[in-house]
Amino acid sequence: MLAVVPPPVTVRVPAKVNLHLAVGDPRADGYHDLVTIFQALSLTDEVTVATADDPGVEVHGEGADSVPTGPSNLAWRAVRVLAEHVGRDPDDPKVRVVIRKSIPVAGGMAGGSADAAAALVGLASLWRLEVTRDELADLAGKIGADVPFALYGGTALGTDRGDRIVPVLARHTYHWVLAFDRRGLSTPEVFGELDRLRADGDPPRVGEAEAVLEGLSSGDPRQLALLLGNDLQAAAVSLRPNLRRTLRAGVNAGALAGMVSGSGPTCAFLCTDGDSAVRVAAELAGAGVCRTVRVAQGPVHGARVVGTEEAPRPAPPEVHA
Ligand SMILES: C[C@](O)(CO)[C@H](O)COP(=O)(O)OP(=O)(O)OC[C@H]1O[C@@H](n2ccc(N)nc2=O)[C@H](O)[C@@H]1O
Ligand SMILES: Nc1ncnc2c1ncn2[C@@H]1O[C@H](COP(=O)(O)OP(=O)(O)OP(=O)(O)O)[C@@H](O)[C@H]1O
Numbered sequence: 001m002l003a004v005v006p007p008p009v010t011v012r013v014p015a016k017v018n019l020h021l022a023v024g025d026p027r028a029d030g031y032h033d034l035v036t037i038f039q040a041l042s043l044t045d046e047v048t049v050a051t052a053d054d055p056g057v058e059v060h061g062e063g064a065d066s067v068p069t070g071p072s073n074l075a076w077r078a079v080r081v082l083a084e085h086v087g088r089d090p091d092d093p094k095v096r097v098v099i100r101k102s103i104p105v106a107g108g109m110a111g112g113s114a115d116a117a118a119a120l121v122g123l124a125s126l127w128r129l130e131v132t133r134d135e136l137a138d139l140a141g142k143i144g145a146d147v148p149f150a151l152y153g154g155t156a157l158g159t160d161r162g163d164r165i166v167p168v169l170a171r172h173t174y175h176w177v178l179a180f181d182r183r184g185l186s187t188p189e190v191f192g193e194l195d196r197l198r199a200d201g202d203p204p205r206v207g208e209a210e211a212v213l214e215g216l217s218s219g220d221p222r223q224l225a226l227l228l229g230n231d232l233q234a235a236a237v238s239l240r241p242n243l244r245r246t247l248r249a250g251v252n253a254g255a256l257a258g259m260v261s262g263s264g265p266t267c268a269f270l271c272t273d274g275d276s277a278v279r280v281a282a283e284l285a286g287a288g289v290c291r292t293v294r295v296a297q298g299p300v301h302g303a304r305v306v307g308t309e310e311a312p313r314p315a316p317p318e319v320h321a
Pocket of ligand 1: 018021030031032033034036108110113143144145146147160161162187188191262263
């Protein structure tokens with residue numbers, strides 16, 4: 001009898017921005033304790049997993065040339081971790097992974113982590129596994145600190161390495177403009193630069209996460225804008241001084257506030273509403289301070305199967321600088 005090959009599964013997964021990112025001292029394991037508030041944005045990658053005799057990874061779209069297709073690809077690491085967990089051979093998982101990227105590579109928006117989370121959700125469906133999202137989140141934390149959040153999406157508090165996730169209620173939709181830089185930044189280098197800045201002086205630290213949580217519950221973007229903060233911003237700007245100009249240009253264009261997203265170099269600008277975001281995006285693109293400008297909304301849900309039949313969605317609006 002012929003074995004039935006299950007159809008490929010496609011998962012859509014969001015980028016993140018950190019509304020609040022408080023970084024503690026370096027730990028013995030090379031990580032830093034974090035208190036962070038994530039928000040998932042409507043800038044998404046799509047990852048398709050399929051049963052195949054020629055296993056491997058293909059990458060298309062935004063920054064595809066700089067994404068490894070070998071064992072260091074984070075989606076492939078997810079395949080291996082899940083295969084091992086369910087007793088399949090991680091060296092021969094008989095899976096092909098196709099990644100269509102819109103999230104900037106090494107941009108501080110957790111694009112690689114998103115692809116790993118998508119691969120976990122896609123394979124759980126392809127292999128018809130009885131696993132809960134919390135079980136997947138435990139596996140996700142083994143792949144990288146940002147991977148668990150991409151499973152949940154929404155708005156959430158992250159503690160420990162940023163991988164312990166508690167959802168936060170945020171019903172209001174926020175409108176963002178994202179400015180992609182010409183080159184990426186390495187996350188460990190940015191954490192290292194913060195340690196160096198702190199050894200030399202005392203760069204300002206963000207306040208308490210509670211104020212941001214209250215700001216979120218108000219639903220007023222003007223109030224939230226006053227509370228956004230990122231301890232890694234000083235380090236990212238120190239490594240990439242041109243970001244100062246980008247941040248200034250976004251605020252001059254009418255954004256309520258601008259910040260470096262995570263470890264950078266992408267800058268995220270919070271706007272009053274959707275119309276304002278489109279105006280800010282157009283003006284920022286004209287200022288010539290960055291490579292590409294996009295608008296996005298948040299929060300959106302985490303990694304989700306979009307099925308096998310659905311036609312490809314048009315990419316979110318893009319304005320070339
Ligand atoms: C900056 C953030 O994007 C904020 O959400 C994350 O903290 C980064 O998470 P990530 O890229 O998934 O990080 P991982 O791939 O797990 O770790 C890469 C490197 O970043 C540094 N790292 C990451 C997370 C953390 N809490 N402390 C760290 O010091 C470490 O040098 C680590 O070796
Ligand atoms: N699927 C993937 N997509 C993008 N980068 C990947 C992927 N797999 C591995 N990488 C490698 O990981 C590095 C970091 O990529 P990523 O796009 O996740 O950075 P990031 O958004 O700054 O991450 P974070 O915000 O989680 O710190 C890249 O330079 C790339 O070499």
